[in-house]
Amino acid sequence: MEQGRRGDAVALFMASTGMPDAAIAGARSGPGWPTLEAIAPTLAYDDAVLAGGGIPSATARIAVPTLVFSGSASPDVMQDAARATAAAIPGAEHRSLPDQTHALVPEVVAPVLTGFFAPA
Template sequence: MPVITSADGTPLTCERSGSGPAIVLVDGALCHRSARPLAALLATDFTVHLYDRRGRGESGDTAPFAVAREVEDLRAVVAAAGGRAGVYGISSGAALALTAAASEPGITRLVLHDPPFIAEAGRADRAKEYTERLQELLAAGRRGDAVALFLAHVGLPEPAVAGMRAQPSWAAFEALAPTLAYDDAALGDGSVPRGLAARVAVPALVLAGGAAPPLLRQAAAATAQALPHAEYRTLEGQTHDPDPAVLAPVLAEFFGS
């Protein structure tokens, strides 16, 4: 698997597929290279770069963490893609992509999917409480409880979380638990970073799932309004976990134009 070295020496594992203009896909929380089905559909027309964010999968994790290090990671992937690439980020990956696009000239087009800036829906207190409790649990080494907290925070009912904890796959979530703090840091105080957004000079597309929670649609609309050159679009019938067959044509149209 190709390895890219970030500015602080952190190795990042990155898959590359297809041929054509470069696209980089940025995962959200508790994921690493989860967008493989999407990448396979896009690879017919694009060179798709799908990397493990730091602390995930086969990528390294150099301490201390800062959002700036993840921005450098994305910058390194864009450089490895030839120095110019469209970037698609979903959920917390969308927040990271927005931050990077404000200062990275190699990002030529930007798609932000369900950026979870929930303070835009009047949930600033909820975001603050989540941050404080997450830090407490991680500091205490309670990884499973940290994952459960996150899942409840994004709307999973308690019985569903309890069922997930009983499955063998739960251990993989616990392994990723420390990166929940990285995702949370990328979201700041939970509001759209309008100062950064104003500096994004490239065409942008902000997507919201029509079947996603209303607060995510509000967050996406507010994000689009903050970007100078953005279009807002709803993917009807799609949740926060969209069908790649529905999403891929939308991305291909935008990145190919």
């Protein structure tokens, strides 16, 4: 990143998570790309935690109620990652939200969170 290639770093990270090249190209031309480039220096921490793409072993020590979301309209690789993360956390639940992408809509998430944290 010292060479001014933050965009390339973001694209490489996205590719390492399984994002297809076409989706990365679309993201590069989207309005959010400058924000992603701005946080590119933090990707080294993300990569360290992911330890080569796996589920961090520390998830087995999480001892609080945990709800992991995925959107049904997200790429399969993201949905698979959400399910695997929930499976690695003792007692965690996974919920796939219909018609949602990786960018979950707050109005859809809020009632699910309310039900999870304050059941009737």
